Amino acid sequence: MHPMLNTAVKAARRGAAIINRASFDLDRIKVTEKKPNDFVTEVDQAAEQAIIEVLKSAYPDHAILAEESGASSNLHDENDNVWIIDPLDGTTNFIHGFPQYCVSIALQQRGQITQAVVYDPTRNDLFTATKGAGAYLNEKRIRVTKRDKIADALIGTGFPFRAGDDIDEYLKVFKIMTQSCAGLRRPGSAALDLAYVACGRLDGFFEKGLQPWDMAAGSLLITESGGIMGTFDGESDYLYKGDVIAGTPKVFAQMVSLLSPYAK
Numbered sequence: 001m002h003p004m005l006n007t008a009v010k011a012a013r014r015g016a017a018i019i020n021r022a023s024f025d026l027d028r029i030k031v032t033e034k035k036p037n038d039f040v041t042e043v044d045q046a047a048e049q050a051i052i053e054v055l056k057s058a059y060p061d062h063a064i065l066a067e068e069s070g071a072s073s074n075l076h077d078e079n080d081n082v083w084i085i086d087p088l089d090g091t092t093n094f095i096h097g098f099p100q101y102c103v104s105i106a107l108q109q110r111g112q113i114t115q116a117v118v119y120d121p122t123r124n125d126l127f128t129a130t131k132g133a134g135a136y137l138n139e140k141r142i143r144v145t146k147r148d149k150i151a152d153a154l155i156g157t158g159f160p161f162r163a164g165d166d167i168d169e170y171l172k173v174f175k176i177m178t179q180s181c182a183g184l185r186r187p188g189s190a191a192l193d194l195a196y197v198a199c200g201r202l203d204g205f206f207e208k209g210l211q212p213w214d215m216a217a218g219s220l221l222i223t224e225s226g227g228i229m230g231t232f233d234g235e236s237d238y239l240y241k242g243d244v245i246a247g248t249p250k251v252f253a254q255m256v257s258l259l260s261p262y263a264k
Contacts, residue, residue, distance in 0.1 A: 090189030194218025204247030
């Protein structure tokens with residue numbers, strides 16, 4: 001395992017330990033609503049701090065872009081190394097005791113994601129990837145499915161919840177995809193959904209309005225497992241654009257054909 005990936009795994013497990021302890025006493029967790037239906041807990045914040053401490057201890061000069069604490073002061077100093085962190089992707093699931101959430105950590109080097117960890121503490125599933133070296137689930141190589149028809153595909157998605165989101169447009173997209181695929185699922189953690197595409201539990205995924213920390217790690221898992229990831233119109237600038245499609249090569253192409261009219 002690459003040394004930087006090993007450090008990221010250590011950081012993810014450190015954050016997950018805090019999440020696991022808190023999961024046994026959910027009633028005592030303080031929950032704050034950042035925006036309508038967008039929650040943060042003291043657990044998110046504590047897990048993020050623990051993750052950053054591990055990463056900064058090993059790489060003190062690296063920059064940080066994290067969901068709760070934002071960007072570190074050196075992010076815009078032409079730093080070649082940026083850790084992109086979501087300490088608890090699926091917070092709403094977590095506070096309801098719904099076991100579908102994860103820790104997501106990625107390293108971006110000179111604009112490219114080179115290391116990725118998605119860790120599901122409820123199942124002890126550790127997804128990892130290093131650019132050019134493949135993607136793994138619990139140290140076993142993973143690949144996207146060979147499914148080539150969207151009509152046979154199980155597709156993951158996420159529903160918009162932020163103020164200003166065009167719900168009517170999304171319902172049109174939802175209807176199109178429901179009629180086009182074998183099944184549509186909305187588990188509630190984009191990072192874990194992308195990991196599921198990488199390991200074959202889903203054949204594709206789409207969502208609008210994501211942030212870099214929602215998909216940075218998952219994007220490398222997808223590409224290193226033989227999948228494709230892009231915007232609704234099939235372009236590669238998804239990380240900071242926010243609208244994303246991922247899937248097996250042929251399912252991806254069919255999803256782009258269906259969803260491109262709804263691209264930004």
